[in-house]
Amino acid sequence: MARPLIQIALDSLDFNQTVGLADQVAPYVDIFEIGTPCIKYNGVNLVKELKQRFPDKLLLVDLKTMDAGEYEAGAFYAAGADIVTVLGVSGLATIGGVIKAAKKYGAEVQVDLINVGDKAYVAKESVKLGAQIVGIHTGLDAQAAGQTPFADLQDIAALGLNVRISVAGGIKQSTVQQVVASGATIIVVGAAIYGAPSPAEAAREIRELVDAAA
């Protein structure tokens, strides 16, 4: 099994706090995700800053694009994003637009299946269009209502699609090995790292657990 990647979700609105957290956890993670509230608040300047400071990390910009796919995503790929997210609920035309922009920059696309009804259909069509990653994602609000991403992860992994599967939604030390065993190859962790007394220590623990499970 290829080594699963760990993605830290940088979900603060504060520019300097975001850069500081990235600095603390950098030794233990593979992908910096600029979370949706953070990218809306800070824009392309934060993409440029993180890319310049951490040229060896993958940078995912969680745009959750809903329309104008090629136009919206293009600006963020141009600023240094390696991966941009587009919503599965946006429809195939918008997903195709983001994929077109990604190709222009030699970058990648993640289709976020958050709130998609027929996740298997959208995952299959996204792969046909050329998406490299599909995201199983229980958002923060759905988590607060008690939902988890585990059953959806198993369903999508069982399809055996030629695509990387990312999982997000309250993943923590006690569940990280379970999601690796279920077939996730990108493990997204936000609150379990940034909400810990020592984010670096939490990230180190998660790295160890993921590597031991792979």
Ligand SMILES: O=C([C@H](O)CO)[C@H](O)[C@H](O)COP(=O)(O)O
């Ligand atoms: O994508 C996210 C959310 O929709 C806000 O943008 C989070 O970054 C994602 O859920 C990971 O964070 P945790 O659930 O806290 O691990």
